[in-house]
Amino acid sequence: MPELPEVETTRCGITPHVKGQKISQVTIRHFQLRWPIQDDLASVLQLQTIHSIERRAKYLLFKCDSGTLIIHLGMSGSLQIVSESDPIAKHAHLDIRCGNDLILRFTDPRRFGAVLWTSEPIEQHTLLKHLGPEPLSDDFSADYLYKITRNRRTTIKTFIMNGQHVVGVGNIYANEALFLAGIHPKTLAGKLSKKKSECLVPVIKNVLKKAIEAGGTTLKDFRNSDGKPGYFAQQLHVYGREGEACTQCGTAISHYKEAQRATYFCPECQPR
């Protein structure tokens, strides 16, 4: 469920409750996530202080005394601040109790998420070291995108969703950005013109920023750390709108599968 805006919304929501707190108790109810949670994680985390909560791509990084707790929300994960009296729902796999007696609870029905511990420098971690630039950083520029797309034969949609090229652009926002830039999703990356590249990069930044401001996108069940939905779904132009009228020209939105992911576009506004 979560794309970068949802992860960032989560990070901002939990930070005031968790930052600077000492971990008093860790309860792990289900170790089998995308990768198994290491079996001594509870004792490793015990009595460590969480100094900051950072984000790289869609990974949340909890910087502790002797290392970093890495949490990825996968497709269906969420983190909430709860109290001891809150009922433990079915897929609440991990609780991290802090000195203020608030509990950071990781819930993930599909278990595509991950909870990992590392004591090595975080940028050298296997999962992080090959990631492309953050989409909201200056490193993600029109020049950069134009250069790295040369001679690439995959489609532009698949290309921008690849974290080696740029991180944090998931299926919803890839669809939305290509619509807003007037680019057909099947355009070959190598055929992206300089001009379209100069259009697409700011559009990606803008759509992600707007979504963060709206608290993310709630399609079915995304909730921020306060249990509230995100409101960006109201601003979606094409995602999930097959057959509906394009907001710009009224043409029916088309739909197909691209690399196993639902793809939506306006045939009029996004010509091939």
Place this chain on the structure above:
DNA sequence: ACATTGACCTGGGAGC
């Protein structure tokens, strides 16, 4: 090196 596909897992909705 690059491109494509399968795999991981549960729940919800559509259709019968």
Place this chain on the structure above:
DNA sequence: TGCTCCCAGGTCAATG
């Protein structure tokens, strides 16, 4: 009501 099938916001691993 209940069964089956298809779909879902991610991304690594294996294959060609």
